[in-house]
Amino acid sequence: MKKNEENKNKFAAFFGSAANLHRQKPPYSVYISPSNDTFNDFGYKPRVRIVIVGNDSDQILDLEGRLGFLDGSPANHTTLEAILNESKGLDVPATTERHRFFTILPDMEAYRRVVERFGPKLAQAALLAANDLVAMKELRPSLRLHSHAERTEVFRLSFMRMSDTYFAYQRAGSVLRGLVHEEIGGIHGDMTIRFMLAGRSNHHEIAFRFEPDSVLPKRISVIIGKNGVGKSQTLARVAHAALKRSPSLVGADGTPILVSRLLAFAPTADSLSLFPSPKNANHRVSYFRLTVGATNRGSVGITASVAIRDLLRMKRRIKGVTRWKIFLDSLDVFSDARRICLVTNSSDVKFISLEDLEYAPEKLHLERLAAVDWKKDPVRVIDGRAYKLSTGELSFIKFAAQASALVENGSLLLFDEPETHLHPNFISRFMSLLDYLLQQTGSVAVVATHSVYFVREVFREQVTVLRTDETGSVLAERPRMRTFGGDVGAISFFVFGEDGPSSFAAQLTDRLVKSGQSWSDIERQYGDELSPEFLMQLRRRMELGKSE
Template sequence: MDVYIRDRHASVTLPEKSYPCVVLERDNWNDYAYYTLFKAQLRLAPGFGLGSVKNLGDVKIMKPNQAEGVDNRPFQKLGSGDRIPTRLLRDVCSLGSGSDYYDKLMQVEMDLAQALLSTLRDCSYLPAVRQRFQSDQCFKISLLRDSEARVLLDTAGARFGGGSTLISSFSAAIKLEGASAAHEFAFDFESLDGVPRRMHSIVGLNGVGKTQVMARLAILLSRFSKQAIKEKRSALQSDDSISPVPSIYSVVAVSFSAFDEFERPTQLQGEEFQYSYCGLQHPQGRLKTKDDLLKEIRAVLVRDMTQDKRDLLKRVLQNLVRVDDLESFVEEPENNKKMYQRLSAGQRLAINCIIHIISRIRPRTLILFDEPELHLHPQLLTGLLQALNEVLEHQDSFSIVATHSPLVIQQLPKECVHVIRRDRMTPMVVKPTFQTFGESVSEITRFVFASPDTDRDYRAVLERMLDDDGGDVEAVRQRFGGQLSLNADMYLESLRTAKDA
């Protein structure tokens, strides 16, 4: 299929033998200095009658390693009315700028639509094109500028018999201030042999950068950054990077810390970027009160909850907290004040959290949860994690949890645990050397949180006691009334064995 280029509002005369063909009109709109936008017109026959011309609308087209600036726009050196050489078309990537583009293509004969998609090298239709371009900065910033574009990339081509691939693994490199190198993460949410990987965890000692990493991940995956908006640039135009862009269409940030660093969008910004924040920080700068949290629950249940989501909420809440009348609590929020007041502070936070997540989640959402263990006792924490896992499974979504709790890590396979360490100013991200799923809390704590310079846990106490008692293990046991825990007793035995060897 021949393709012709023209300047904006210019008319072109086409050779008789060209039909059907495509005419691309240059558009001077740019995405943060990347010029990729064209208006596509399918010419079916000479003339401009209803059956002769099909205006398809906006399509974005880029070339490999395209740099910023209008001079780097594809086909820029061609004159208005020129036919685009086949060799140039073989080296581009395109994606419709909205669903209308593909809807209009569906109105023409299928073989003609397929020919057009192939000629323009549509990356939603041709997986090999997507594979080639998906790590290109222009591709990520311009072609995938908004959430709708990321959905179209995964779904539009399948309407025409093309390949459809969901990306559930990606790498992220995050350079924190003062660090000599970037934190480098590899997240893979694809289940393996039935082992769940929908939830990953970032763990480490205080001061290694977990909270900052979570805030940066929220920016990279939602594209929402107040600083970037102020500077009129893309949030991806920074020292941080993500590759390839995963099939994640919305982001929910959750934190009950008074010191989290997540961006807080306005309602309009949240809708534009498909990003929402749930936490203790009030928009007016203070911490939310108990009444604030109750009002949020009521507002969400009344305004933002479909019946399907209400049913999901009731299913997960019954395993999370005890409420006298769960049906009334969910379906009649104006009457739930007394029930809410009888809940503990931790239960209120857990309920607020799960209600907000369910109200905002849709397929392929990423939940970024910073320190869920705050204010929650261990049983409530594991209940919240189970509820979150059920919601993720129901909505084909994912979560990254930053935590200090070995109970969180205990629920995850080692492939999903990312341990941040720091050697002076050099950051490292490592995986556990043992299977964390179901492992003892003490073993997890020893690997993740123990510091070789300041290791003053129960083992150091046992070593000192054994020294004081002249190596008499039984004397140490008697100090605890003969009731040492299994882990402590095994360690004591290991000290005797080492001494006798």
């Protein structure tokens, strides 16, 4: 028999009480016991603890899971409690023939943890022993256990209620072959939101187009328009619909979109209320609400340093890559990323570069973390001296750390007016960083903005311009011009309808015309300070005045 087949047959599964969990378990066993979480999913309580023991009693992994039963089992039990009541406190061998049971883990990260702890072969064996649906579908599809489970009420109403679990059921099979084999991806093609804003006369239908696998980066859609046209409200409707998996937000196939996680970024803590509260227990999607802007110590929200600290404590990976490495790689947009450091409390080593926090033995790593003064912002160190980072740079680093920590395979990211804290020169860097994060995680993003600098960073298929007509109806249009790398003035002309001079420019024109100076005098005196376009319009105005 092949070694792989031997591994698959080593594990045995047991049902047991929570009181027995402290007892030593035999090697190569999977122990399924009731969970302390008694949350009721439409009459079902499928949540359990799944403890996997490897080749010795020290190789243990304790996980949350879900347990269900097919109809018509010989044991005639439909709950774990019934099985344990009959066993009178003894562990019960869990068999497909007698119990017709199946399990699933709650999200992609749980499957990564199993593979990381035991390796692909033992992970496969353990999950097959537990009749895990992802493993059965991926490794033993001919048994069709997953097909039978899909027809049960507990699967439809409870297992698939949360998008994290549904996404894992669809995508985690690749993880079982090894972490580096994880397939990433989420929304492809159009994502369409349908809604109607209060005070508007028409229904809205806005399509966001994504082509994440394209050679040209098309992972970010941008909404732009004048104040009051509904950009931010559109984002809010997308967030509400995604959290409910509502039919008002559909993919290219017309069905509600599937995202594993939703991250919503507001410009300030005061504007967080635009997005739904994350405390709502009815959300069907893992959800985080965050701010883009740098936060000063003592203000509401977390600082860039605290965001870095939180990320450093995470050992999770995506496609075999640590989230810390994703964060560091994203900072390549800084030409001097190596100089960005954290401030310490030590008199010996005053600064620790972000890069040095990754490549260090565990003891040294912990000592360095303990030495950092987390109350102080990161700094730029040149020749041993510290220089403050700009607000835009701190916002940038904070966003990179938070997004790297929280983004998941197949996430949807929403941004409301991120330009609030970014200099126009930083917008290009921000978009480069964002595209890198999306590419690494198979995710997509929608940005609502006033800034045409965001528009020039995406292709016209990814741009939605919102306008209102004379009836008050809101119209969604695509630019006719090529936007990627386009001229900011030309984009502004199309988006905001700036087909004439600004009001201040018009006032200056009137003042110069009424000054009584000749054209040659004005050109000689102000020609170096006024644009050729303004001078041309001024001369035309003066010539028209002479002819009248």
